[in-house]
Amino acid sequence: MQVGLKIWRFNSRTGERELQEYEIAAPEEATLLDCLDIVKDQHDGTLAYRKSCRMMICGSCGMRMDGAAVLACKMRMYDIAQSGHVPVISAMGNLPIVKDLVVDMDPFWQKFNSVNPYLQPGYEEPPDGKEHVISQQRMNVVHKEALCINCGCCVSECNAMEADPMFTGPQALAKAMRFVGDPRDGQKLARLEKLNGEHGIWECTRCYFCNERCPKGVDPRDAIAKLGAESMKEGIDRDMGAKHAKWFVTSARTTGWLRETELVPKTQGIVSAIKQTRFALDLARKGKVPPPFPPHVAKDVREARRLHDLVRDQGRNGFAGIVQGEHALARLAHGHSGTETLEEIYDRPGAYHRPFIADEEADV
Amino acid sequence: MRKVAYYKGCLASLSAKELDSATQALAPKVGLELIELESVTCCGAGDIHEAEPDYYLHLNARILSYAAAEGVDTLLTVCNVCTLNLRQANFMLLGDTELRARVNENLVAVGVPAYEQDVDVRHLLWEIAEGEGYELLKGAAHKGLKGLKIAPFYGCQILRPSKIQGFEDPDRPWSLERIIQACGGEPVDYPAKIKCCGFPIIQAREETALSELIQPIEQAYEAGADAIVTPCPLCHLSLDAWQSKLKKSTGRDFNMPILHLSQLVGVAAGLTESELKFKRHVVSVKPVLEKLEA
Structure with missing residues (x-):
């Protein structure tokens, strides 16, 4: 098949940037990485990109196609080439470019290292000569996080990191959850304390780009929510983000609806709220600051309160409350609605491109 | 007229009452009969999911159960965040019979009907962007938008995670x-239309949030938009109410009017100020209305 590619070339020494177009012949099963190899071997040896395993496990070939981070070795080009579209290939975002499609991963590794990505001792040792046996169910807590291959696709698109480069970011936080949720780790509380810092979990803006882009199904945003929930369960709730989250719980069990007007003082404290008085008055003039009295109370809110107390006593909060839904949500990720055929799943609006299927040529 | 359960959520109940009012007035014109749910609470807005996730699941199951009790198959939402929270909880329950049984047992224990009959959670945007809703919308938008340039702002959680x-x-x-085209407007394109408005952290990390918020406003402005339209009241609050704070950090006065989806379609369908309540906006919508009357 003929594949067209537009590649953003970049030279960090001179700062020169240029969009170059290539037209190559590639086998029908070619991935984006295969196509880049053909460009480099046969057309332009100066093109720079990273690669190693070619099978979605080393995490080297993260880059952007049409603005979205992908693993080049996972991206089949058949459908795109057939449609006549010429995709734009560029380096990942949120990391400095070294040359062409190669980014400097140093800031990435610094954040990765900052969460101490290894097991730390401190757990109770089993009796002499016994193995430390951990159930599969217990390890399922970190199953998704353990799939991370450090490719950086999530970091590339993180909206919070774009706004604040200091944000610890989805990859490092998902990695942190991999150890916070591991029963063999002895430093859970110390880890959570650190993760509640200025650039930690509460700086996540919930844009869900990380979940969308991750080529391995790690769902970093969900990992961050697990860290938040586990922090709150352990009573680590001093951050404004935690206080903000807690106020929603209080609102739901007292009036049912969010008590919006009290949210600012409950999150930021009275002093900061008073400093914002002028801003608040501007909003109040437009009815954007509903008076807290009389409160807007949902009908039958007593049920929501009793539900809260009942559920609390069942002790499934912290990360366990999120993990319990993963089995069902994984069925969505794998397209098992129960009634759809495989073809229907791939033809859903917004679904990933259909993989190349050899005997399907007749349909094209 | 198709009956759907209507979950308006916190903002449309309180600080964004204009969204509720515009939606209620618009619904019959696009073939929807809204059954307003009374015994429901906040969906948790992602915050309860992060604070007490098991409570989040139960609160949302309770909302789904009351929707199902109305004998309808659709729960209509007008907020990105409500849509994601409810759909996520719904898929957790639909995909795991054991989990659903446990949640139902808890619901019944506090006097809530068990969530038995499945409902689908759908945003108003999806109802009017295709199918019968879209056909009716084309007919209803008789007043049109006279070629106004409208910047669509999707926000995050109506698009991602796409598996939900x-x-x-x-x-x-x-x-x-x-929808903008069907209403006689001209959609303008800009990269930040699918990015974050900063709202979830606008109180806890205001500076970071404002660096996100400025992108759609600045880009829509540069693309020559007369207004931004959004399907999410949280994006609306962020873009509309916090817009003035950009002046301090950038020295620029943007004054970009922000419309709720129901208001944009409502204007084109000839709804009046008493239903659209533009006076509740922080950034004046006047320039847009004047262009329409010109």
Whole structure:
């Protein structure tokens, strides 16, 4: 098949940037990485990109196609080439470019290292000569996080990191959850304390780009929510983000609806709220600051309160409350609605491109 | 007229009452009969999911149960965040019979009917971007938008994660553009239309949030938009109410009017100020209305 590619070339020494177009012949099963190899071997040896395993496990070939981070070795080009579209290939975002499609991963590794990505001792040792046996169910807590291959696709698109480069970011936080949720780790509380810092979990803006882009199904945003929930369960709730989250719980069990007007003082404290008085008055003039009295109370809110107390006593909060839904949500990720055929799943609006299927040529 | 359960959520109940009012007035024109749910609470807005996730699941199951009790198959939402929270909880329950049984047992224990009959959670945007809703919308939008340039702002959680939302391609969405065109407006394109408005952290990390918020406003401005339209009241609050704070950090006065989806379609359908309540906006919508009357 003929594949067209537009590649953003970049030279960090001179700062020169240029969009170059290539037209190559590639086998029908070619991935984006295969196509880049053909460009480099046969057309332009100066093109720079990273690669190693070619099978979605080393995490080297993260880059952007049409603005979205992908693993080049996972991206089949058949459908795109057939449609006549010429995709734009560029380096990942949120990391400095070294040359062409190669980014400097140093800031990435610094954040990765900052969460101490290894097991730390401190757990109770089993009796002499016994193995430390951990159930599969217990390890399922970190199953998704353990799939991370450090490719950086999530970091590339993180909206919070774009706004604040200091944000610890989805990859490092998902990695942190991999150890916070591991029963063999002895430093859970110390880890959570650190993760509640200025650039930690509460700086996540919930844009869900990380979940969308991750080529391995790690769902970093969900990992961050697990860290938040586990922090709150352990009573680590001093951050404004935690206080903000807690106020929603209080609102739901007292009036049912969010008590919006009290949210600012409950999150930021009275002093900061008073400093914002002028801003608040501007909003109040437009009815954007509903008076807290009389409160807007949902009908039958007593049920929501009793539900809260009942559920609390069942002790499934912290990360366990999120993990319990993963089995069902994984069925969505794998397209098992129960009634759809495989073809229907791939033809859903917004679904990933259909993989190349050899005997399907007749349909094209 | 198709009956759907209507979950308006916190903002449309309180600080964004204009969204509720415009939606209620618009619904019959696009073939929807709204059954307002009374015994429901906040969906948790992602915050309860992060604070007490098991409570989040139960609160949302309770909302789904009351929707199902109305004998309808659709729960209509008007907020990105409500849509994601409810759909996520719904899929957790639909995909795991054991979990659903436990949640139902708890619901019944506090006097809530068990969630038995499945409902689908759908945003108003999806109802009017295709199918019968879209056909009716085209007919209803008789007053039109006179070629106004409208910047669609999707926000995050109506697009991502797409395995839960799944209505359209999260990177190349088309629904708002299609509606803008059907209403006689001209959609303008800009990269930040699928990015974050900063709202979830606007109180805890205001500076970071404002660096996000400025992108759609600045880009829509540069693309020559007369207004931004959004399907989410949280994006609306962020873009409309916090817009003035950009002046301090950038020295620029943007004054970009922000419309709720129901208001944009409502204007084109000839709804009046008493229903659209533009006076509740922080950034004046007057320039837009004047262009329409000209």
